[in-house]
Amino acid sequence: MSLSVARTTKNPKGIVVFSGGSAANSLVDVFKTVAERKHCALSCVIPISDNGGSTSELIRVLGGPGIGDLRSRLVRLIPENGNAERAAIKTFFNHRLPKSVNEARHEWLDIVESRHALWQGISTEKKELIRSFLNLFNLEVVKRIRPTSTFDFSSASVGNLFLTGARIFSGSLESAIYLLSSICGVPENTAVLPAINTNFTHHISAGLLDGTIITGQNSISHPSVPTAVPDVLSPTRETEEHDDIEDANLPGSLPTLRKQNIVFSKEAEEDFPARVDRIWYINPYGQEIRPPANPKVLDAIASSQAVVYSIGSLYTSIIPNLILRGVGQTISSPAIKHKILILNSTLDRETGPSSSPFTALDFVAAIAKAGASSSQGEGFVDVPPFQYKSYVTHVLHLDGPGTPKVDRAELTELGIETVRLYGRRTDGEGFLRYDENALTQALEVVIGGGKDLRPDRSRRNTLDN
Structure with a gap:
């Protein structure tokens, strides 16, 4: 085979997207389109530290592990x-049971016993395969x-219950993801x-600049009472009360990690008393640990042409991916x-502490x-500003009321x-959304191969849709 033929048949490097669940789901079609046009693989890296909502139960x-965001992305990728x-x-895997405990239990029984209307439109062979893991x-x-x-x-979420049943059966989270991907028809060039x-469960803690410690992703993202690591030799009354409950958590575990967080509010979020300083993983007793990243994540990054940090909660959706052993070193490679x-x-x-809002x-x-x-x-290390470009080379942003300040010259x-994009405002929402076409074009221009629509051809100016 000639060298020219070998070059044309070589698989192009892929695109890796770091994100959480719901926020970044709105941009999934953008990432799929860019990967398809570049004929390359798309890898979505999702944290497993969520402990809120039905996942907490x-x-x-x-x-x-917390699987809610994994299920959300897999189902969103169904073509x-x-x-x-x-x-x-x-519709089936996205369905949530009622909020009422009794109504939810009755509807669940209707699902596992094949009496629920959700099964309509699903072929018998797939229905019985899905139902077997729900029954397990x-x-x-x-x-x-x-x-x-x-x-x-x-x-x-019915999808969460299915993934859990599949994981318990196979003893493997990745096997459960593969099964759901296969049933849903997720494209082969797209990996979650x-x-x-x-x-096993992996929780995170946040340390604020004033010394406050908040434990558990749900408590970090939503208003809660700060929870410090307890003295394991002197259990608190709350810990002792939890010791009387038989569950999957180790006796003596931090109480905030052992209770239900099914109901919480995303509205009227209270400011932190200070900025977040760092995020770290903890064991069930609240002690800091440094788990390694999934080897497949490191392989995907090492063989990528672009790494994308998607929209979402910075400290609970993006950074839990980045602090894992091996991730930062792989991203900082000049080859990417x-x-x-x-x-x-x-x-x-x-x-967004009102006293000190984040800038770009x-x-x-x-x-x-x-x-x-x-x-x-x-612990975290201080990084000299001149090294920031080892981890971030481009910032795509919107410009409007409420958006983070971007000092382009800085x-x-x-x-x-x-690259500044013009967004769109949806009726009833008080914030801008990215326009999918404009964002797709911007990513193609930055990564290379896309048509630069800017009059002065300078990537440091704006991209007008």
């Missing part, structure tokens, strides 16, 4: 294309029921990768030319700090290019 009773069965499967999950729950602890099905390949931050269009509880440079600094710390010992001086 799965962790409390059965243990295991319907007018296929009625795939549309029915998407149901059996596991029945086995674990105790007078002090019963499983609460309220607001549970858990940041940590594990059958494009490291693109899609800046949030609004500030949240994690980045603050986002970049937090990512660089997390990446550099992943290959260090305990970032340019650090070797980081900025």
